[in-house]
Amino acid sequence: MTPDAPHPALLDPDLLLERYGERIYRVARRMTNSDADAEDVMQNTLIKIIRKADSYRGESDPMGWIYRITLNEARELHRKRKRRPAVSLDALPVDFDETQHAVGVSDIAGRPDRAAMAGEIDERIRQAIEELPDGYREAVVLFDLEGVPYAEAAQLMGLSLGGFKTRLHRARLHLRAVLETFWKQHDESAKDESAPAAGDDA
């Protein structure tokens, strides 16, 4: 393969699917948290790849280019579905009082019941990732879930390293708050279940 020739795996549908199909689906599923939407994103991504293969003149492994197309297709699907992010992360997702002291933070680490709740936690986190604004969701999916190194992830999102880390950081802080709410609700419903059925101590 020369730098002037299109990458062979991008021209052959069978080879493309064999080499990159699973990764494309995995990213699409993580971006959308839906089997059907992930399949739509995957199909649109594959079609775009084979149609644009001639124009790819990159390094030997086109995975970065493929990631970028997949993320764009996921964005496009969110836009078409008119999905609005459930949160804005323009500000740091931590509450401070008037003296700038952090407030309302509770201890969610090392809970003895976390293994038993792992399935529910995972699903809540998958849902919360899908609800993040585009750039924040992409940062988490690329770095925390796909293991793409900082510099590479920032580059393929078209961000400076600092800009990328700011997004990743705020997204993680938001997910921490989601976990905190999860445990609060869990503890409250457990309390309700163990409370006597009758009795009003007001």
Added chain:
Amino acid sequence: MNLCREVAEKLLKFRDGELAEIEEPFIREHLQYCPSCLDLLNGYDEVCDVLHRLKPVGMPPGIMDRCKEKMRRVLAGEDPLEDDLGSCCE
């Protein structure tokens, strides 16, 4: 000045060992006497753990064949391209 906001802003750099040498002792000291920030740091670590062990959802059966068929139809010109294809990348 209260350091909570600074801690909240710098947890990623702190965990990655990227803080400037003069900043790190302030953060460490603050974490010793501020339970809120310690909970914040531990909760942040917890989220990173959850993310790192979050398994991908498996592929639905038949998806590879459906994708292959879709690509074949598009390449053969049997499937009209959707409007938005070819517009957003690069």
